[in-house]
Amino acid sequence: MTRPLSAPLDVGFDYTRSTGPTLGRFLSDLRRRKVTGIRGSDGRVHVPPLEYDPVTAERLSEFVDVAATGVVRGWSWIPEPLEGQPLDRPFAWALIQLDGSDTSLLHAVDAGTPDQMATGTRVRVRWRDERVGAITDIECFELSDGPAADPVEADDVTMVTTPVNLHYTHSASPTEDPFLRGLMDGRLIAQRCPACSKVYFPPRPACPTDGVPTTEQIELSDRGTITTFCVVNVPFLGQRIPPPYVSAYVLLDGADIPFLHLLLGVAPEDVRMGMRVEAVWKPREEWGPTMRNIDHFKPSGEPDASFDSYSQHL
Amino acid sequence: MRPAAVVGTGQTHHAAKRLDVSMAGLCREAIDRAMADAGVDWPDIDAVVLGKAPDLFEGVMMPELFLADALGAVGKPLLRVHTAGSVGGSTGNVAASLVQSGVHDRVLAVAFEKQSESNAMWALSVPTPFTMPVHAGAGGYFAPHVRAYIRRAGAPEHVGAMVAAKDRRNGSLNPYAHLKQPDITVESVRASTMLWDPIRYDETCPSSDGACAVVISAEPTSSRAAWIRATAMRTEPTTFAGRDQVNPQAGRDAARALWQQAGITDPLSEVDAAEIYVPFSWFEPMWLENLGFTDVGQGWKLTEAGETEIGGRLPVNPSGGVLSSNPIGASGLLRFAEAAMQVMGTAGDHQVDGARVALGHAYGGGSQFFAMWVVGSERP
Amino acid sequence: MRDVAVVGFAQTPCVRETDGTTNGVEMLVPIFHEVLGSLGLTKSDIGFWCSGSSDYLAGRAFSFVSAVDAIGAFPPIMESHVEMDAAWALYEAWVKLLCGEIDTALVYGFGKSSAGHLRRVMAMQLDPYVVTPLWPDSIGLAGIQARVGIEAGFWDERAMASVAARSRAAALSNPLAQLSGNVSVDELLASDYVADPLRRHDCAPITDGAATIVLAAGDRARELCERPAWITGFEHRVDSPSFGARDLLTSPSTVAAGKAAGADGVEVAELHAPFSHQEILLRQALGLGDITVNPSGGVLAGNPMFAAGLARIGEAARRVHDGSASKVLGHATSGPLLQQNLVCVMEGRE
Structure with missing residues (x-):
């Protein structure tokens, strides 16, 4: 390996x-x-x-x-x-x-x-x-x-x-590595826990509820549901885009855990819990081993997901 | 397990920048007050426990080592606890266990943070390679969970502002509080800038320099003592599939164990005052539910009815709480100390009349580390 | 007080550099499985978890938080963490067991020293106002102590090299050691200085690793382990940080901890001495005479920061578990120039 x-x-x-x-x-x-x-x-x-x-x-x-x-x-x-x-x-x-x-x-x-x-x-x-x-x-x-x-x-x-x-060398974990290498090709690689079958995206060094490394790789699409979000109105050290904008938890279809990303292409006051979204990728030549390859998410235009479909992810 | 009691408490005047003191001087301001309150001197102290949040905040690795002289720890056992934002609470619990186990008779617990040495936002967001940058800043992590609470509980929007106005008014009764805003109103909170919608500026905690110290003893050193009736700590991972981020199981489990150990069956009736870790206003109703003071979805009703004011059924954060002072590593021990002050009757202008049983609560990380204690005026 | 014993111990191989993350998960998962498996336990049998690690070693705040993923900490667990070597986490767990609320505890420590530049990272432990701004490195500082001892006639470079040679030879029987082998003192003395009077062999290597111990009380310990290592003395003390005002040739905190813990009569000791001369100093401070010290090779054969002190206690306990000793001592140190010291005395009972 x-x-x-x-x-x-x-x-x-x-x-x-x-x-x-x-x-x-x-x-x-x-x-x-x-x-x-x-x-x-x-x-x-x-x-x-x-x-x-x-x-x-x-x-x-x-x-x-x-x-x-x-x-x-x-x-x-x-x-x-x-x-x-x-x-x-x-x-x-x-x-x-x-x-x-x-x-x-x-x-x-x-x-x-x-x-x-x-x-x-x-x-x-x-x-x-x-x-x-x-x-x-x-x-x-x-x-x-x-x-x-x-x-x-x-x-x-x-x-x-x-x-x-101080200077350090930061290493990704062996389970994170295929996920990062997948991102370099524009693919979203999740991993399934062999014990509880939950799908983690991004993968973790070990399943946090079972304490065992995840092994089975699963490729996910770049569509999902907003579980919850906040509207960022405040400037802070290291901020990349001018406020206001929406920071949202995105639950990709097929994943069992949401992650934080940017939601653009919609007025903050129109964002809803349950909104369906899709990834907007950066130009391919800018891709690297990072989730920043996805510039942001935007509404996909599909009907909102029902509260019950994501309420256990809040 | 033998009984142990808080016999003295002390804290600094908390402020955004305590530029008049070094880290040692800051700690000693709290320690000297706690030891005077307890009526003890250095030879009376068997061991010292220091709590502090991440070392990157002050830029010192294991600062208890360079502080050993100032902590009066030379020649004694010195422990350094770090359990994220709950650390102040864990510090109190570890110090209590040193006495309860019979290992020591009298222990000094100290917690501090000197946030002005650096910038906490920087320290918490050092750009780690391969990791998605958080686009949201400090409150942005918690704001989506607050939104989820509001949706799940069907809470009206003004409840958060009510908590903020109450805690800041309470803070004006506390001589040590960082923020003192006697004239704040629900309306003025609602008129303040929306930072991380749904969290407004006046609904967020300040960044403070400060320290807190308590002396824990097997025997009282004066006529006053806050007997430790129960302690509890629980941890769960930051995130996992299906995690309840609004009402985390670790908090519920800790509370259940705490009430059971304290012999409390109906917390709302039996607890006279609660110092709960509320860095963003909405966490008051969220933790009221998590702690079992109300049923799920009902916490905001207690707040809205004014029952968490001083004089209400369950005064919450009579000291002004984290919303009025937030020296991160010390914030949990401040909650624990303020609970002890209530049952010792030493809380001054923010004293809850006749308080005999009080809760101290702290949490940290992504609402995943919980530390709590119940103190009472009666010897168990 | 209740009787509490070390009943299980596991550690990772000591290696110069691991592939994994600084949060320790990859190192911890296998040793949790090993130690729990050897005792026939699962995570739900553990009453209390406690760990030791350092954010500055990892280079980021809250580095210990992700480590609980290795446990699989849901349903929630009773847990705590010290920003110290995990030997002090063991102490916290021992106190918790004495309280009587729980019967078992699992303690772990981990460190990926290879992630940063350890000699500079350790400068962050010094006084931040008047010492750290000079960036004194840990080896340079230890070199001063070594020279003071040489000039006072407490040891010499040959005696220091002898400690290193004996450690590496002892490590031949330790498959997890990083450095082992038969080397002659003359060979070692022929090498260059790293920080005169210290040579490479006088300094513990840079090591990534983790260690874990399971504690149990009373009958639970007897159920889990044929020959539990009963803790009969567990003490720690700290000295003033002002090393320019300290007598560098003794360690008052070690002397006091050893006396209080009842170090008399131990047959084997595992000492946490990151520099060869410090083993000589500690042996004297604890009054150990010429008993066997560091049969594992000690930290000169592998020094996983924040786990190494815990591992000393585990290695000492192992001599009780296997019946080769009846009274043993594990020692841990922390802070510059042996500022803080911990002694755990354990005994086997027939």
Whole structure:
């Protein structure tokens, strides 16, 4: 059997994080080329500052200025940096205890080669030129026993934007695969459950009531009945056509489950539950392994189906 | 199974964007209130249960891990529940079971959502390859089922607006509610924009930042306690051939088990207040039927007769409900906590006089995950 | 309290990449049939279902929702889900059984790690304000811990390679393992670093897979299983997320969970150690001495995320079921650098 179809799935969003007062102070100070810690219940100075004490769970509030220089307490070497990491050339991840702090901060050290790195090595912050109030205002640390750059003035920040970009490969299921390949030829392939005999369109990895893969393939026509619908009047992120339009559940003839699709070619106020419809396909050259090959459904002109004929699908 | 009770509740001031706090600060606002209400301190807490809807909403994988300090969970057991929109309710039920089983004496349950970190519409509609894009947006999934309900029950069109007006007015009595609209009327709801016909703008829930916390204990910590008389959870697939999407069997089964466990034979007479998960107004009559408060097709009549108002036969969502505040992951625990507040007599201006038995209800996914509890003022 | 036992266990082969979807259905259907069939049960005999999985592993919200299709969840079922390794779903089910309402529970976990870039996905577990924006990868982070241990004299690269070699050799008897074979420590040490001081063999492989366990209480357990693995201690704890403030050479949550669960006297342990040095650390935290650890090969031989912890408990229980041990321990971990740990101690009774 051929492998099921697969395609890239990118999950990307710029998250907007309100910092609250504690992290806001830390990030604002980074913008000023200053590093601030916070004193915990046991007297230790934590960098980055913790909002709540790990021992007592109490809110912490005593900020302590620490240096932008410190000592490597542990490290690993990254020969091939990954997307989003601080440096695009080989570097060290290091836990760095800043002078005046009792805990260690994780960041990158631009050491060139691993033989330059050692636990106990002195490092200092390399500040980014354009600072926005984020942990990435520290471009990285560099090997040096000299002093760090002097602080500068900058406004407070209360928000930090965190871009997240992850990349996945999404695979269709083996049962979905013939359905998708059928669509590429303009065919509607459903599958029947061997246990309950219900016809699923689109097919599922397993029959949801019997927990067994569906196996028998059935080709359906592109006509069906509207079971229920709504009129979309609202614009929203990612919308493809201007409202108002009708989003409807279509029960294809011979299928036992309806699916959502677009209903056009009729005024929204004239759409009815039970209306008979037929598919309007996109031009063949635009077809792919997707239900989008059907541009929309439109009324077929047949008389409405009786309520009893679809009421068990609501 | 030994008895357990809610001994303290707390919630945040819910708002579209709580830009003054971090995620930890948001959780602690609710936690600190719940612990103060219960009169307990961190050493009194044996375990923590955190509930939250999809991790993509805040862009943190398993956020309970980075929140462990703020949750006071270090050195303790910490569980993270995720059962879609019903998660707040499931969080309450899992925390209850930790006490009922005898494993722990006192458990903190917390649920939160900080929707302003991202955009829920985006998170729920990441374009998955080969999958038909939903042309309908958030309410568009549920609107066709509302239409089906109206047709099946023969309900008059104004019932949805009545629910919305009632819940928003109730919300104006709740100091923590996101939306407070004391002057809203059935007419003004009906005049609002039709978003997903048959659902109007004023009939939909807001998008909120918020958190809720409850302390559940084997023994009372003060003179007030909401004893957990029953819990129930049921699940069915999102869709299957012949599925009843209006009156799902999972909800009916959960309710039947719940009433039986609570020793309730006539819910409408025996329950004094109900906090039901109603994100779109029409779900009030739909769930009244699903929960067995009325026969099938009759739920809207209870609403239309004004019996679900505070002072009616079964006040529904005296807090203002999900229509007034919707921090998704916390919404279910808010229903559970508000039910407890009613029987503890701590609901303030939205208190139902003499409430002794109350329902907390949550659902999620495509109306497929149900979690419920019944609390009472009497020790079982 | 009622007595509750592990009575059934099944898992998929551990493989680098499956053809199926991220919702796990294709992996779960066969192991549900296997575990229920081996006990003579059908889905309607199960009182409670509970699962563990992750949306970020799958790359989409509500990825666990479709997984219930594998059950055939109609008529409706009593069900719950944790966004954690399924070992914690097992804990939730155990608590549910202790409540007395039900007598059987089926727990499952699944993960298709191959769908995304696991080293980057796991960065999403870190502090979202001051750590994740640097995209620290899971292997780079573990490398720091390994070096701290090497420099403190807790282990060395040879000891780490020995753990890997022993795991792969043990996996020769595990037909579901992804990596197995007789390799010499010197061969392993001759390979390049992935993240100095970690080499490929020190890191658990990327694995797709699923696992399931059936729990039963009291007489029901005795009916279903000749030698049930009775749960005599089940505990979990979490540590602070601030790993820069933590002593990375111990695991307070593991120590506390092991002590509370009664780890003394176990004969076999299955430890969830995604990096070779972490097995050494965990063995010490649990006071296991030189008993047999990871006879299955452990996660260095196959690491299906969100199912691997559950599978450790299943593998440990199997030693009780087959009579080869009378007291065993299964361990699961979660979070960066062993932040959260769970210990399940099980015993056979004559």
